[in-house]
Amino acid sequence: MRNIKKIGRFILSFLLMFAVVAFIGVIFMKQVLLNASDLNQQLEGSLYYNQIEESLSANFRTLSLETSLPEEVFVEAAMDPYGLRELARTNNEQVLNYLIDPEATYATTNNRNIFVEPVTTYVENYAAEHKQPFDESLQAQTDAIIDEATALISSHTMLFNLDNVMPYPQFQTFRKILQTVLFYFYLVPLAFFLVAGALFCLNWKRPHRSLIWIGSSLVSGSAFVIIPAIVALSLKIPQRITVSTDYINTALRMLAMHYTTFLLVAGGLVFFLGTACLVGYNLISKAKRAAYRQNCAYAAEMEQY
Template sequence: MRNLKKIGRVILTFLLMFVVAALIGILFMKHVLLNAKDLNQQLADSPYYTQIEESLSAKFKSLSLETSIPEEVFAEAAMDQYALRQLTRTNNEQALNYLVAPDSTYGAAADRSMFEEPVMAYVENYAADHNQPFDKDLQAQTAAVIDEATALFGSHTILLNLDNVIAYPQFQNFRKILQTVLAYFYLVPLAFFLIAGALVGLNWKLPHRSLIWIGSSFVSGSAFVIIPASVALSLKIPQRITVSADYINTALRALAMHYTVVLLVSGALVFFLGVACLVGYSLISKAKRAVYRQNRTYAAEMEQY
């Protein structure tokens, strides 16, 4: 019977180790990775928006050379920092909401109206000054320029562009799996409490002994998070992410660094909690041994009388 209990403790501790790692992962995913507020805060704390403005300025300069419409016409319409940041935040929230909410739809927003009035006004005035009719052909050309400016602006406010993958069945399958995991995430903490409770039950005569089994699970489970996060930071993997656009580079590097640090801190907290359990077991055991020795000494003294 004693051997069966020992085997049961070992098996439960082994299972609890994986549950601890899964618990860290699912809490991270639910409250950090898929948290639009956290994502937008990290972007705001980085040079992301400054680099977006620089990139947009360069794109509008090229568009100006192509269309002979001054760069200032586009820049003054688009360089409102509040509008730029608000649209970026909205697009990020919509993308993450589409991933986690089964009934949500996706469509990145782009405000065409900000370009319509200034561009139309400039072209009309230009045509009037040069005795050119503002006819349907010129109106169509102007509308095409407005569409291009809107597309440039919109592309710079989309970090998570799902348009390229939304039609693929593999992406939709991934989305369904993600939503299922989030819908039943409570099963992971439930499993943790059930297994931990079972370990306490197997040590019901000396419940403090369950601390060594639970603490060992915390320490070993946290290693699944601490080791890869530490390796990523030591090798500077987040800073090595490279894509074509500087502002996308900045965003991905900032987010990768943030997520790696969060995982490392989460793993470290669980690790120290496990160490605290082991230290607690040691202290309680030492105290119990001291009381036991004291009682034996007292009993031996009483026998002498």
């Protein structure tokens, strides 16, 4: 019977270790990775938006050369820092909402209207000055220019573009799995507390002994999170992420550093809690041994009388 209990404690401690890793994982997914507020907050404190404006200016300069429209027509219509940031935030929220909400639809937000009036007015004035009719052909060319300028805004305010992956069934399968995990996330903390409670039950005669099993599981589980995070930071892996577009490169590096730091801190807190359990077990054991020795000495002293 004693051996069966030992095996049971070992198995439960082993399961608790993986429950710790899963617990950290679901918290990371819900509170950080798929949290639009956290994502936008991190981007706010970086060079991301400044680099978007610089890239847009360069693209509007190129568009001006291609269309013979002054660069100022596009810049004055679109280069509102507050408007660009709001558009980027909205697109980030729509992407993450599509991933986690089964009923959500995905469509990028753009503001085509900001270009309609200035571009159309310039083309009409240009046509009038050169005594050209603003006919259907010129209207079609004007619409094409507006669409191209709008596409530039959309591409620069969209950190994650799902248009290229949405048609693939593999992506939709991944999305369903992700939604299922998030929907049943409460099972992970529930399993954690059930396993921890079972360990207490197996040590009901000496409940302090459950601390060594739980503490060992917490320390071991945290190592699965802490060690990869430390390796990533020591090798500067987040800073080595490289893509051709500057503002996306900045965002990915910053987010990778944020995610790695979060996992390191979360793992560190669990490690501290596990260490506290082990220290608590040691202190309680010492106190019980001291009390036992004191009782034995008292009993021996009483026998002399």
